[in-house]
Structure formats: structure tokens, C-alpha cells
Ligand SMILES: CC(C)(COP(=O)(O)OP(=O)(O)OC[C@H]1O[C@@H](n2cnc3c(N)ncnc32)[C@H](O)[C@@H]1OP(=O)(O)O)[C@@H](O)C(=O)NCCC(=O)NCCSC(=O)C[C@H](O)C(=O)O
């Protein structure tokens with residue numbers, strides 16, 4: 281039985297079955313709020329085999345794509361496949377996003393007409409230029425049955441998405457952002473290198489806006505889906521920059537991505553030691569602890585707690 285001891289009004293109280301504390305790695309229940317977003321796999325809505333297969337893949341999230349991965353002549357059929365998958369297939373507790381076509385195309389409204397009756401968890405809007413695009417989608421969702429809960433995610437993939445990142449993040453129903461590095465590179469007239477030099481400013485703006493407004497932020501795809509070493513370089517870079525996870529093209533990219541975005545044993549150990557050292561310092565009336573020659577302040581405890589909570593959520597998602 282779980283027990284906690286707390287001090288209240290100068291007395292010791294024994295609490296039976298307390299809420300799990302954040303350092304109880306593996307004990308948390310996964311909910312939509314604490315679910316991990318390490319790996320988010322694109323599936324072309326036209327590929328029924330892939331839609332089925334995804335039920336068993338170890339991906340934290342799925343983007344059902346009606347946009348660039350689906351040829352114009354296959355769009356109508358793909359809408360039906362995705363609506364059916366949302367209704368009939370079992371994707372467990374994975375995050376489920378439907379990427380519709382952009383509002384400047386002839387397909388966006390037909391996409392919404394086909395998908396909204398299935399009550400989607402999230403719509404991912406591509407080619408976002410400013411808050412007006414999100415507001416337009418939010419208004420449509422406000423008027424739709426079954427969509428009171430539906431969140432909006434923005435593809436951050438145009439120069440204006442980056443310049444307007446803050447207003448986009450603050451717009452109604454916003455829950456997350458996905459970097460669209462291919463479109464961005466195209467619009468910038470830039471070239472890619474392993475350090476993603478041309479994308480640095482955009483990645484920074486995107487993450488700043490997402491963090492300021494409490495949104496999930498997912499890195500762009502790595503196109504060479506068979507190049508394991510190249511993917512690893514981008515994974516390390518993305519995690520270092522602060523992304524929650526990476527959008528992916530192929531199931532073979534799942535395992536390295538899930539590993540890269542999982543807190544390591546060493547990180548978990550350090551977080552626990554930081555919390556213990558800080559607690560000890562607090563109990564002796566100090567506001568700062570020193571661990572391994574480095575200071576530990578309250579702000580480091582916030583980071584340590586978040587890391588342990590993420591480890592818990594990942595463990596819960598894998599049980
Ligand atoms: C890249 C692919 C076209 C490769 O397809 P294929 O050659 O068929 O792969 P495999 O033969 O190796 O497939 C093996 C099995 O895995 C399944 N599979 C493949 N891909 C997926 C997937 N994405 N999701 C689920 N399952 C998948 C196959 O069905 C095989 O299964 P089995 O029959 O059991 O053996 C292909 O992977 C693909 O289409 N990927 C997604 C492409 C996509 O969605 N692109 C658009 C998003 S990226 C983008 O738009 C960029 C962004 O907007 C930006 O601007 O940057």
C-alpha cells in the first residue's frame with residue numbers, strides 16, 4: 281500500500297494511497313494531458329495497410345495525412361479511409377491528428393466535411409500564415425457537432441508562420457505546433473546541412489512561442505528515412521533544442537526516436553539526486569543545494585520533476 285507522511289499544523293500525518301508523486305517512475309497512469317509525444321508518425325490517408333498497421337506500431341502519435349502525401353485524385357477516397365479509421369480502428373491512447381489541406385486549396389472544406397463527423401481529437405492545419413487561419417478553423421469547429429473537444433495544431437512551415445508564431449500560439453483551441461522543415465527550406469530558398477543552420481532562427485521562434493503558451497512542439501521530418509546515422513544527428517539536435525518529439529515518415533524511424541526522446545537512466549538518476557539534495561538543503565533552512573560541484577535551485581527542481589513526470593508517462597504508455 282502506498283503511504284506518504286506529511287507535516288500539517290505541527291503534526292505528522294500518515295496518508296494512505298496518496299496520489300503518485302512525480303518521482304515514482306512507472307507508477308503514473310497515462311492520460312491525454314501527460315501523454316508522451318516522442319514519435320509522431322505521418323500516414324498517408326490513402327494507404328489503408330499503413331492505417332491498419334499503425335495500431336500496433338510503437339508510435340506516441342499519428343498524423344493522418346490528407347495533404348502532401350495524398351495525390352489530388354486520391355483525396356476523396358483518403359478522406360473516407362481516415363474517417364473510417366478514426367471511428368473503427370483502435371489506436372489506444374496515442375495522440376491522433378488529422379492533417380487537412382490548407383485553406384488556400386480547393387480541398388480544405390471537403391476534408392473538414394468528411395472528418396469532423398468522426399469527432400477528431402485534433403486537426404493539424406498546414407500552411408499557417410497567422411492567427412486568422414487558426415481563428416477560421418476554430419470558428420468552424422465551434423459550429424460543428426462532436427467537435428467541442430477538438431484541438432488545433434499548426435504546421436509551422438512558412439516565413440509568416442515564424443514571424444507570427446506568438447499570435448498563432450495564442451489563438452483559440454491551439455494545442456501544438458509541428459515544424460514543416462521541407463516547406464520552410466523551400467520558401468527560404470535555403471539548403472540543408474546536418475546542423476540545420478538555415479532553420480536555426482525558425483526553430484527558435486517556434487519553440488519560444490510554443491513554450492510561452494504551453495503548447496507541444498514537434499520537430500520536422502528527416503527525409504532520408506533509411507539513413508539511421510543522419511536521423512540520429514537530427515534527433516540529438518532536436519532534443520537539445522527542446523522539442524517534445526519528432527515527426528516521422530517510416531516505422532523504421534520509431535525506435536531510435538523513442539530512445540532519443542526518452543529520459544536516460546543517467547538523467548533520471550541525476551533528477552532524483554537533485555531532488556533529494558534540495559530537500560535536504562531545504563530541511564536545514566537553505567534555499568540552494570550543491571550536488572557534484574553544481575548548484576541546485578528551485579528552478580532545477582522544476583526541470584527534474586518534469587523529466588521524472590515524462591519518464592512516468594512513457595512508462596505508463598508502454599504498459
Ligand atoms: C516513405 C514511404 C513512401 C516508404 O514506403 P514503402 O517503400 O512502402 O515502405 P516499406 O516497404 O519499407 O514499408 C514497410 C512496412 O511499413 C509500412 N509503412 C510504411 N510507411 C508507413 C507509415 N508512414 N505509417 C505506417 N506504416 C507504414 C508499410 O505498409 C509496410 O507494412 P507491411 O505491409 O506490413 O510490410 C512511406 O513510408 C510513406 O508513405 N511515408 C509517409 C510519407 C508522408 O506521409 N509524407 C508526408 C508528410 S511529410 C511532409 O509533408 C513534410 C512537411 O509538411 C514539411 O513541409 O516538411
Ligand SMILES: [Mg+2]
Pocket residue numbers: 348406435437460462463
Ligand atoms: Mg509541408
